[in-house]
Amino acid sequence: MSAALAEKPHEDPDAFKKGEAVIIVRDLKNGFGEQMVHDGLDLQVKKGEILGVVGGSGTGKSVLMRSIIGLQQPLSGEVEVFGEPMIGREEHEAREIRKRWGVLFQGGALFSTLTVAENVEVPLREYYPSLDEALLDQIANYKVAMSGLAPEAGAKFPSELSGGMRKRAGLARSLALDPELLFLDEPTAGLDPIGAAAFDDLIKGLKETLGLTVFLITHDLDTLHAICDRIAVLADKKVVAIGTIPELLALDHPWIQEYFNGPRGRAANETSERHAHDDPAENQKRRDAALNSAGGDTVAQNGTENPGGEDR
Numbered sequence: 001m002s003a004a005l006a007e008k009p010h011e012d013p014d015a016f017k018k019g020e021a022v023i024i025v026r027d028l029k030n031g032f033g034e035q036m037v038h039d040g041l042d043l044q045v046k047k048g049e050i051l052g053v054v055g056g057s058g059t060g061k062s063v064l065m066r067s068i069i070g071l072q073q074p075l076s077g078e079v080e081v082f083g084e085p086m087i088g089r090e091e092h093e094a095r096e097i098r099k100r101w102g103v104l105f106q107g108g109a110l111f112s113t114l115t116v117a118e119n120v121e122v123p124l125r126e127y128y129p130s131l132d133e134a135l136l137d138q139i140a141n142y143k144v145a146m147s148g149l150a151p152e153a154g155a156k157f158p159s160e161l162s163g164g165m166r167k168r169a170g171l172a173r174s175l176a177l178d179p180e181l182l183f184l185d186e187p188t189a190g191l192d193p194i195g196a197a198a199f200d201d202l203i204k205g206l207k208e209t210l211g212l213t214v215f216l217i218t219h220d221l222d223t224l225h226a227i228c229d230r231i232a233v234l235a236d237k238k239v240v241a242i243g244t245i246p247e248l249l250a251l252d253h254p255w256i257q258e259y260f261n262g263p264r265g266r267a268a269n270e271t272s273e274r275h276a277h278d279d280p281a282e283n284q285k286r287r288d289a290a291l292n293s294a295g296g297d298t299v300a301q302n303g304t305e306n307p308g309g310e311d312r
């Protein structure tokens with residue numbers, strides 16, 4: 001599929017073959033009082049892709065995510081996840097579907113009175129109440145390690161963590177139930193560029209090793225270039241375009257042109273072209289070198305286990 005302005009996937013039932021789309025949103029309407037946030041929004045997310053979702057602040061990216069995961073009741077429209085209709089489902093049915101995804105909310109949304117490991121255990125206890133404590137600890141420690149946190153982070157409270165560590169802790173919790181689908185709302189916001197790049201690598205690695213599909217809301221142009229297979233653009237209360245960056249760049253839409261071709265967009269584009277043929281080991285070396293030259297003592301000792309050196 002190539003990008004087109006104001007594409008209407010709900011009018012094209014064959015946009016993806018049956019079973020290829022993990023998320024389908026058709027003709028979604030959301031509003032608060034007088035304010036319409038979405039009006040006729042359509043979107044399909046393909047199995048195994050990282051879909052970047054961009055749009056100006058307040059265009060309804062988080063509301064869209066909340067509608068898909070069932071935290072926001074839309075005014076009308078259809079939402080399907082894993083081929084299952086989500087709107088108006090019985091709680092016990094929705095629960096079975098929810099089990100198959102993980103969510104990292106915009107603010108992290110960790111429970112402040114629980115340690116990182118206890119936070120990771122929350123969904124495990126909810127969905128598998130009979131797991132014994134030793135196994136819960138083991139799974140939590142494994143997820144903490146998978147998220148690139150040092151083992152001792154598991155015993156810390158959210159208030160004792162840096163912003164980057166909190167993101168990783170949120171990611172660890174979102175991975176608790178071995179999801180097939182991950183929702184990430186601004187995962188790199190507030191991270192320094194090296195931490196953000198490390199987080200991108202982590203998401204890409206998890207996608208490749210676990211075969212995840214990722215719905216990724218972001219403002220981060222570097223992230224879009226580095227890890228997203230396609231990008232959906234929210235504007236005018238709908239998804240105005242969806243496609244790869246070159247496909248989007250070919251479109252004559254003022255916000256898209258300003259975003260990808262403005263000064264920041266061009267800089268991200270140049271960086272991604274420079275690194276297009278780099279291999280991940282080289283990238284890691286470059287980041288380690290940057291950390292060393294910055295004189296920090298936060299260098300990741302083992303790039304693969306803890307790519308986010310800022311979290312130590």
Ligand SMILES: Nc1ncnc2c1ncn2[C@@H]1O[C@H](COP(=O)(O)OP(=O)(O)OP(=O)(O)O)[C@@H](O)[C@H]1O
Nearest residue numbers: 032035037055056057058059060061062063064106
């Ligand atoms: N619970 C709510 N009650 C009333 N208005 C809401 C609610 N949630 C969101 N909104 C409004 O809906 C609009 C879209 O909000 P949303 O949080 O989805 O924006 P966003 O695209 O995620 O923005 P940002 O990039 O700043 O995170 C905003 O105008 C917001 O004020």
Ligand SMILES: [Mg+2]
Nearest residue numbers: 061062063106
């Ligand atoms: Mg938001």
